[in-house]
Amino acid sequence: MVKTSMSHEDYLEAIVMLGGTTDAPVRSVDVANKLGVSKASVNKAISALKEQELVVQPHYGDITLTEAGYAYGRSVLDRHRTLFDFLTKALGVEPEVAEVEACQMEHAISDASFEKWGAFVRSLDL
Incomplete structure (x- = not known):
């Protein structure tokens, strides 16, 4: 598994904690609230995680984990x-x-x- 930054690991962990899976998306606002960060910060992190193919998010849509993203988030x-x-x-x-x-x-x-x-x-x- 490719390692990502500590901050991005926190995002993956939060998505899993919020019930996110490969089939169950979560909202950016819920991730922001869980981590105590702005929605802009979530969008920036999600963009990086999309580049690493750990999440999928249609333009400003809900966030869904890929298989690799779910495994990584569960691990954290x-x-x-x-x-x-x-x-x-x-x-x-x-x-x-x-x-x-x-x-x-x-x-x-x-x-x-x-x-x-x-x-x-x-x-x-x-």
Whole structure:
């Protein structure tokens, strides 16, 4: 999978969180509200994601993920949830802090390291 920027990963994650799939589109305004950004920022990010063939959007229409975009967005969301659960359940980090830190960590850890870390966490049976 080709990597995109942390910011664009956040957009893909938000689209998945809003229920976006290859069959279920989401509205730009909902993405803007979810991320706390302007609609113009969403349009700019979506243009870049269209160039990477991760989303499809007719001129100012709703946003639909491609197969690759959905897989990428799910991956980012799964990382986030796994990291959040580990921080809160295994380490006792406050949820508000864990939310911010999981978001930062989900972008920084490599796929190979995350796989190994994930196997370790699963062995803990949290």
